[in-house]
Amino acid sequence: MNYNDQYAYYRRAVEETLRCAVPADVPNPLGDAMRYSLLAGGKRLRPVLLLAAYAILQRDLTPALPFAAAVEMVHTYSLIHDDLPAMDNDDLRRGRPTCHKAYGEGMAVLAGDGLLSLAFETMAQSRHPRAFAALGELAARCGTRGMVAGQCVDLTAEETGGNAELLRYIHLHKTADLLTAPLAMGLTLAGAGEDLLAQAREYGKNLGIAFQIIDDILDVTGDEATLGKHTGKDAQEHKCTWVSLYGLDQARKDAKTYTERAADSIKNDENAAIFLKTLAQRALVRVQ
Amino acid sequence: MNYNDQYAYYRRAVEETLRCAVPADVPNPLGDAMRYSLLAGGKRLRPVLLLAAYAILQRDLTPALPFAAAVEMVHTYSLIHDDLPAMDNDDLRRGRPTCHKAYGEGMAVLAGDGLLSLAFETMAQSRHPRAFAALGELAARCGTRGMVAGQCVDLTAEETGGNAELLRYIHLHKTADLLTAPLAMGLTLAGAGEDLLAQAREYGKNLGIAFQIIDDILDVTGDEATLGKHTGKDAQEHKCTWVSLYGLDQARKDAKTYTERAADSIKNDENAAIFLKTLAQRALVRVQ
Numbered sequence: 146m147n148y149n150d151q152y153a154y155y156r157r158a159v160e161e162t163l164r165c166a167v168p169a170d171v172p173n174p175l176g177d178a179m180r181y182s183l184l185a186g187g188k189r190l191r192p193v194l195l196l197a198a199y200a201i202l203q204r205d206l207t208p209a210l211p212f213a214a215a216v217e218m219v220h221t222y223s224l225i226h227d228d229l230p231a232m233d234n235d236d237l238r239r240g241r242p243t244c245h246k247a248y249g250e251g252m253a254v255l256a257g258d259g260l261l262s263l264a265f266e267t268m269a270q271s272r273h274p275r276a277f278a279a280l281g282e283l284a285a286r287c288g289t290r291g292m293v294a295g296q297c298v299d300l301t302a303e304e305t306g307g308n309a310e311l312l313r314y315i316h317l318h319k320t321a322d323l324l325t326a327p328l329a330m331g332l333t334l335a336g337a338g339e340d341l342l343a344q345a346r347e348y349g350k351n352l353g354i355a356f357q358i359i360d361d362i363l364d365v366t367g368d369e370a371t372l373g374k375h376t377g378k379d380a381q382e383h384k385c386t387w388v389s390l391y392g393l394d395q396a397r398k399d400a401k402t403y404t405e406r407a408a409d410s411i412k413n414d415e416n417a418a419i420f421l422k423t424l425a426q427r428a429l430v431r432v433q
Numbered sequence: 434m435n436y437n438d439q440y441a442y443y444r445r446a447v448e449e450t451l452r453c454a455v456p457a458d459v460p461n462p463l464g465d466a467m468r469y470s471l472l473a474g475g476k477r478l479r480p481v482l483l484l485a486a487y488a489i490l491q492r493d494l495t496p497a498l499p500f501a502a503a504v505e506m507v508h509t510y511s512l513i514h515d516d517l518p519a520m521d522n523d524d525l526r527r528g529r530p531t532c533h534k535a536y537g538e539g540m541a542v543l544a545g546d547g548l549l550s551l552a553f554e555t556m557a558q559s560r561h562p563r564a565f566a567a568l569g570e571l572a573a574r575c576g577t578r579g580m581v582a583g584q585c586v587d588l589t590a591e592e593t594g595g596n597a598e599l600l601r602y603i604h605l606h607k608t609a610d611l612l613t614a615p616l617a618m619g620l621t622l623a624g625a626g627e628d629l630l631a632q633a634r635e636y637g638k639n640l641g642i643a644f645q646i647i648d649d650i651l652d653v654t655g656d657e658a659t660l661g662k663h664t665g666k667d668a669q670e671h672k673c674t675w676v677s678l679y680g681l682d683q684a685r686k687d688a689k690t691y692t693e694r695a696a697d698s699i700k701n702d703e704n705a706a707i708f709l710k711t712l713a714q715r716a717l718v719r720v721q
Binding site: 170171172176222226255257258261277280288296298300 | 572
């Protein structure tokens with residue numbers, strides 16, 4: 146299979162799992178609000194990373210699927226809360242009204258809480274012998290020393306102006322930690338050793354920084370219709386970004402450097418490992 | 434030890450664990466906001482229930498302490514989010530400004546997210562052989578078929594007016610599920626069989642309903658200074674409560690019935706089991 150077919154294959158497995166991920170007996174509008182955001186499409190990058198990492202060592206993806214779903218739930222919850230008026234105050238996400246625009250602020254808070262809880266509930270139901278360790282990988286990276294820590298520094302940097310050190314902290318935790326988590330989870334479930342895990346951590350860190358630089362570039366150069374969200378927001382809010390700090394040219398160079406570093410950190414030559422290398426290289430296409 | 438000494442003993446163990454529960458390297462103001470709410474006192478009822486349930490079968494409480502802390506983190510996160518302007522819009526909690534009043538709305542959303550994440554991170558770090566099962570008990574009851582489901586129905590009932598059936602659903606999930614969870618967790622960690630677990634579920638369900646009835650009564654008859662929060666809010670907002678549905682006298686009778694049912698469901702005669710029976714009976718004192 147070529148890269149695109151491979152991505153589509155992983156993504157389809159994720160979509161099928163997510164379609165039934167929110168139980169039917171969750172009361173509405175909570176269940177509806179959760180499904181509205183969880184099933185809004187998107188690239189499903191994080192669960193795809195998890196499945197690809199798992200596939201380096203294992204053939205049957207089935208045992209990894211609940212964990213892939215859990216990672217996407219955590220990602221979706223973070224978007225819902227991040228979009229709230231008290232946070233980024235966004236009204237458009239993936240071309241549709243954000244969760245709080247569609248269901249109200251209170252329900253959006255609960256939909257986020259519900260998705261985070263459901264992520265852990267879903268993993269806790271797994272009978273995989275390494276389920277607890279995989280859950281721990283996500284718990285360590287989605288919380289107060291991981292993604293939520295990044296959100297906090299992002300929120301306060303908006304007030305204080307920010308600088309290069311803060312920006313790196315934000316990119317590492319707000320973005321990279323939730324790319325590293327699924328890689329580490331997939332490998333942990335698959336029974337990988339420390340060597341592969343270290344490669345994945347290096348890959349996730351560099352890919353995360355690259356992605357965030359690309360995001361900053363697209364906020365300047367991107368097209369709203371293609372991106373499904375408003376652009377030009379960063380400049381309008383005088384936000385500290387890779388572009389505002391280093392300029393557009395340097396940002397493009399740095400995006401290239403970090404995607405190359407990500408690709409180079411994968412030493413394994415299994416099909417699924419080469420898929421991960423290609424994924425990093427492809428990310429660049431959007432900004433060059 | 435008499436009941437009060439026993440409660441104080443469990444509570445002290447919880448307080449000591451909570452004091453260092455938020456890691457020092459969590460960025461501020463996130464870490465401060467989490468500690469502000471987590472260390473604001475309170476009865477520590479849920480972790481005390483966990484330790485008492487564990488103590489029915491085990492002597493050394495140490496292995497149960499991280500789980501006791503986790504339950505209190507989940508309880509505290511739910512209070513922070515529940516107090517938000519988009520939810521209950523409360524500005525006073527335990528005699529102090531609520532988290533969003535002290536740290537702003539965005540940071541309060543993150544402090545709640547952080548505490549929920551930290552609860553799972555804390556449990557995931559345990560090396561107890563039954564840690565995964567205990568974590569599962571909390572995950573199943575704090576989320577979209579448990580506490581968050583109760584919050585959702587509570588929030589929508591405010592708009593639709595509510596009725597007896599909805600009120601029971603809210604009490605069972607918003608309150609009882611987070612009392613049953615620590616009991617089930619404590620017993621699971623301690624290696625209890627299905628018999629004791631069934632007693633605990635019955636106890637938690639009835640205690641939860643009783644507590645919520647008592648809360649509804651205190652909102653009418655209670656003293657703001659003693660309670661550390663505003664009273665009379667329910668009537669002011671025409672909220673459907675046990676008192677508005679059944680009247681004050683019947684509510685008092687029902688509180689007695691449910692606390693008795695809770696106490697009667699514990700058949701074990703270990704010291705810690707008798708402590709749980711007494712705890713249910715003592716709850717009534719506040720309203721009679």
